[in-house]
Amino acid sequence: MQNIFLLIISLLFYAFADWRFLALLGVTTFVNYYLGIKIYKVPQERKKTIFLYIGILFNLGMLVYFKYFNFFYESFFDLLSLFGVASSHSILVILLPLGISFFTFQVLGYLVDVYNEEIEPNTDLLEFSVFVAFFPKILSGPIERAASFIPQIQKKRKFSYKVCVDGLRQILWGLFAKVVIAENCAEFTNRIFDQYTDQSGSLLLIGAFFYAIQLYADFSGYSNMAIGVSKLFGIQLMRNFSTPFFATNISDFWRRWHISLTTWMLDYVFTPLSFVLRKYQKTGVLLAIVITFILVGFWHGANWTFIVYGLLHGLYFIPLVYSQKMNVKQKVAQGKRLPSIKETIQMLALFILIMLTDIFFRAKDVTTALDHLKTIFSASIFDFPAEIYGNITIITLTLIGVFMIVEWINRERKHDFDIANCKGYIRWGSYISIFILIFFFGRSSETFIYFQF
Template sequence: MVFNSIKFVVFVLPVLFLYWSFFKKSKVAQNVLLLASSLFFYAWADWRFLFLLIASIIINYYLALKIRKEVDDEAKQRRFLYIGLVFNVGLLLYFKYFNFFYESFVELINVFGITSSYTTLSILLPLGISFFTFQTLGYLIDVYNEEIDPSHNFLEFSLFVAYFPKILSGPIERATKMMPQIQEKRAFSYELFVDGLRQILWGLFAKIVIAENCATIANPIFNNYEDQSGSTLILGAFFYAIQLYADFSGYSNMAIGLSKLFGIQLMRNFATPFFSTNISDFWRKWHISLTTWMMDYVFTPLSFSLRSYQKNGLIISIIATFVLVGFWHGANWTFVFYGLLHGIYFIPLVYSGKMNTSEIVAKGKFFPSIIEFIKMLLLFILIMATDIFFRANSIKEAINYIISIFSDDIFSIPQGLFNSNYLITIFLIFIFFFIEWNNREKKHDFEINNYNIFLRWSSYVFLFLLILFFGKSSETFIYFQF
């Protein structure tokens, strides 16, 4: 039941009606309705894993209370924290990575001439497990570090974990931001509700118009890359980079916009990352909830422990963090290598002392400088090339794809470049990035509340017509597999 489906509309409209009518009188009633809806939504995706989600909620709820109860006994506190870490990480290792480690082990012993016949286990991956597990892990660590008080209200904590707009693909919310909103009765805000609808419309446009049209071009090229010219492979990498961004940012905007309809504001997950001028700034704007989680719970403690090694220790911490970022995405060496490459890209910034510099490109202006434009272009090419590893089934396949680009026909005209599908998709991408560029200094990509009423409604109608004429149906999001 994805956001861009009729089933979801049929599900969410009655929930919204009940929420702002019969259940608006108290926060308890609002939370009961939202939790019941969230559990139903997750069960619809796969009812077998509803019990796993409930078990995770119960165990993490009581572990947080135990951690705080033993505030005067640090050894017992650590013991309960470690139980939580083992439980949550164990869920990920078993459901997401068991077969990966098993296959890697068998391949390793085969190198030493030890033959082994084996079959992988048929372990299904629970939807959203990477997202809700990281959220509960962060919650336990924050309670242990006394950055937040543990919730004594099981209903509120359950909603924090299972909240259906973000349960499947994030954002990975922090308790410090979301719990206070759950603990208060939400009053209807016309401005927030309309802004949520705007963000949903933009996310829908990004997903079913931009991402899906890019997919119709990128997928055939990647699936048959051995038969394509070098120039066509470049085009395939370009369309896939746009597809990946539009797909996930589209989901995030729909999730954030949907949550606004219920009076709960989720954190921004993408902030026009392709308008960055260096890799550090890119990761401040790409999958922000995962990046900040990794920075807070992996990079910061690791870099602190390696601070005596100065810049070398900082580089080791960055690379280790981004290897984990890559590995978080899936049980494949391609994701590990993807993360490794991104970590390596930070090295020049560390030695130049520019890792923490970040600013909005051409702030207060419409056109960037030539230097800014060149930096954005070079960074996009770097990201586009690295995304080939994200898309490929194996590192060997990704390397072969890249090698095939540098063939004799690299400067030839890409196959199919002038057919209507390619030209229309390029035109749609231009519109997409034009609107993003125009709103790059705002809170989200389609924040047009300061426009006059004619421009606002013209924008709504324009996007609606693009969705109507160029939208393609899809029942999946790329990040659902993570």
Template structure:
């Protein structure tokens, strides 16, 4: 049941009406109803792993209390380690077992040993990468005494299972979401309408931009050996936009739906393509994952390696981004994707600019030539690196990029004159202009302070674009993670 489906409309309307009319009397009633709705939502998506989700909630709730109540640090660490083994173990088994299993037998082949084996059929539970990272962060925060453990199983269950974020995030932090769940939510017209605006923009990003880009990019990637370098470059461009519009669209919809229930999830994207360096890009791309990795992987690792100064910092960054890549999937393409992003930080580390976040053209209509050049150069670098994200193998990605930089790169792609490409480029241009205009706002379509005629004209225009150019899809790219 995805946000852009008829099933979701049938689900969300009665849930909202019951939530604000029947169950609004107390936080307990609101949380009971949200939990039931979330369980139904997850079961509708894949009922087979509902028991796994419930077991994860119960064990992590219990471990959080045990860590807090243990008098000795050794016992606190023991309960934390149990949580780490359980949660990381879930990921390793369901998501990565076959990766290591296949790797083991490939290694045997290298030594000429018999490696006949059958690949195990292990189903990947939906949302496992997101809710396990959320529970891991919760336990570590409790252990570090950054948050107090939640004493209410109902509230904790909603924190983990809340349906807008359960399948593809954002990866929420206890300090942000739990206090909101603990208290009664009051209906706010402004928050509700802002949520609807964010949902509308998310639908446009997914159904129009991402799906149009996929329509162009998929045939190019699926048959890249027979394409010109110029067309392959266009394919990489459209895929980079698709990846962003697909996931940012989902995140906007998830955050918007949450606002309809009076709950504010963290922002997950902040116009990352308007960044001028790789550090700023990752502060704005998949923010919930980036901040999670920075807090729980990079910070302790860099502290351990602080004696090696900048070399230790580089090692910490590269190791962190290899994990960022590997988090996305059990494939060497993702590992290489993360490795490349880690390497891109090296010039910033040695120039001392890693922590400097440049606000592009703040308060201005247009960027300077220097800012525009940096943005375009970074985008091209990201665009080419995304080929590894899309490819089936590392070799395939290298072959794709090598084919771009051939003599045929200078051949004009006739496909660019087709109606599909022209429509796609015009829609992307409109999408880019709107995001540029709102790059300093709380989200990409925050137009609450505009006059009513402009607002409603914008709503109608976006709706018509979705109606005429939108395509429905039952999948999001990040559902596979």
């Protein structure tokens, strides 16, 4: 009965986004449910592989059609124009189903795990449907693994006051991150990025700073709310962000940023690639990393800006690969209140690098992003940005400071607002303070940034 309830509300939730894509979700669920069973039951290895390839082609085919068809279509005609072949063409209007990148990767991982005999296929259609459609994660993840999610819905969930309260904390913190931090940052980024040709380098740099914070607060806010809502139903989703701006190198950053996508790419793309390219040693590892991150970028959207974004992140691994420090895990200021001078410099340098790279993430095309960077690194970077200086800027920066301080305090805990062990007056003081900040400084929003992916 719990699973029937979850499936009904999940389908209703998805229908509120766009009921027309319920059929697509249903077909995806039935096809992958059937293929998982066939892959497991067929004795011949060759037939197992055939069914796996059918699943990969089906799922990637759906993703490519809905998300990337126009990209390849336009790129083909752009290529023809480079060779002087003139041709007229029109763009097809294809609606992008919400969450398609997330639930597609989820079922792809499921089929590969069944093929590799890491899990047995789920033979209960109700349970598998809940796995695919569970409403907190379907629109923007986390990208859950069947091995961790399905066992949780195969048993009766019992109400836990402790888990419920912890879930409410995450919802509150996620809401604060979204409507206070992300939306106040958006007030600046939308204005600056939309009118970038009229802005100085200093103002564009400020815009890049606010966008980096907006992107993080928007997506981590969604993830915290999704994880928190899931806890109310007795289901634990994986952590998707772990204070990434406190990382000291690019490898550590990606261990903390969009963790469900990073681990998915590590298991299903990087590991097989590095095995194939192992004879090239460090160069092979680096090539596997670059290819993986190009795909990470392309996963985000059908635009060359995302490909460049992924490529740059892959290239940032060069020093780590050749110095053999890629797998070195470093906890900043472990057991201390404040970081060392060296750690502070490393965190700031990495944040600036990420911030400038995020310009490709936000820009409408590569030319626009390059123009942004060109202006930032011009003499106008020393101009005083008087047009943005004022009370609203000071308030927003103060709110960002509060946001980062709380995340710093909780950096080694289970989540960003894990204050369960604090004294009662601290907990309730925190709740009331956040409610007040949301009430006075929260801004309405119709969507999340990652809904477009």
